[in-house]
Amino acid sequence: MKILTTAKKVVDVELTIHVENGAIVEDGLQYVINAWDENAVEATVQLKENNGAETTLVSIGGSDNTDMIRKCYAMGIDNAIHIDDPALAKTDSFVFAKVLQKVYEAGEYDLVITGKQAQDTDSGQTAIILAEFLGIACVSNVIAIEVIDDGNIKVSRLGDLGTEILEVVLPAVITVSDSINEPRLPAMRGIMMAKKKKIQVMDLGALGTSYEEVSGGSLKSEVIEFMESEKRQGGQKFEGDAAEITAQVVNLLVNEAKVF
């Protein structure tokens, strides 16, 4: 089985983010692997360990993606493709999906595993659009993957009414929830070996395409302005005798917030 997985570098959501003149202030920001992609990489490595698979990571982004790719190598990924092209500074989900389609078609993969969304955009579109482009099966928000045989897998997905169990014909695209696993901390040996591994760096030309082709001439949507979210202000905080302060708060819920 050949598995393709993805990793995107995203702004660290734990940090305070400032907006000035409609743009995010880059100063002081740090970038980390998208947490859900880390789950996708872990799920990929587990499938390799349990069932045998050749695993490939693809990452789209600038040269600062290298440390993240090495981390994925250290976790147990076999091959890595880094799509680095300045034209991809302007993208939407469709452009990312087109680029991934080109990578997929060059590699004859059986399974694509990605995080359910990226922490920077919180969109959750790219993998599903990729599956539509490829005309293959897609299941999102997956919390368990089990290999049935070379051509079929069984997955559990968190749906609105409970856990949905699906049998999926390969090739397929799966997006994973963070509930699927706890990503491993790479061992020292893995980290040392990862340093020596080659990363296949390609621009769009090397991938056999162009920005014109992957963007279809124009983006379907583009962010034109960032704004700071209205910060919720903390209200009244009560300390002291539990019975007293609780009664006080209940009174406020009734008479001030009017929720009862």
Next chain:
Amino acid sequence: MAKVLVIADIKQGVLKGSTAELLSKAKAIGAETAVVAIGSNIESLANDLANAGSDTQYIADDASLELFSAGPYASCVVDAANQFEANLIWFGFSESSKAMAPRVAAQLEAACATEIIDVVLEADQIQVTRPAIANKVMQKVKINTERLVAVVRAGAFEATQGITGTQNVVKLTAPARDLKAVIKELISDASGEIDLADADIVISVGRGAKDQAGIDLVKELAHDLGAGFGSSRAMVDGGFMAHNKQVGQTGKIVAPTLYMAIGISGAIQHLAGMNGSKTILAVNKDPEAPIFNVADYGIVGDLFEVVPILQKELKKIRA
């Protein structure tokens, strides 16, 4: 003129409130409205669908559509969108919506925006506002296509009182089953429990509850108030609460009238799932817990002591 197609939110045969909210917003921007309802044995909902504010009801009613399956469900939406010539296709917030919207967008070659909180139409130019980076920023997104497929964030639009529609049912042909991703089984949530997505009050429990006894204590309060019962990630990871009870960026996003965070410290991922709530009450032992930075009312105290008092006091006023 704008034409809005709203995907009806039907759960276990019942039309949920988000449908009327989305249709209200559609009418407020002066759009023609239609709704698409997908499921099995749902034809009796035609009246409810009209009353929610739709003037055309596309209904795909077939035994094969009993369980959610993203492929065929998305095909129904595409069919309705094309028949109605909708330029705005709106989903309410749910896991099913998140699975369908990008498929529909890809098939219609339309832009896709998830979790929108506002939409503006000026001279055929669509612009939406949506949160990003775990709610830390808002972004304005310019849509360059004539059509937009969007998932609307929970609680973003309000239902207009007294909204009306007209009954005009168009039956859709059920699409073929998805043979590449076959739904075999649905392991249902404990039935009879209140759906977090449309509960007026949501009470969530966190690490402070320690164990099953603590959870049961908070659950009793939720039961008394007819509230949805949710959880922080810690309790899900600890195996105490089911995955689908998790409120947060990675789980359910809720915006109830009252949200009670009991024994929850308030990690950023949790806040992203509930900070759209109208009123937030937090109970936590640690006066420095970040949850107090977003709570309208904070009680610093041990939940094992506070929750029974809260329960007693609330019983008094609801009696």
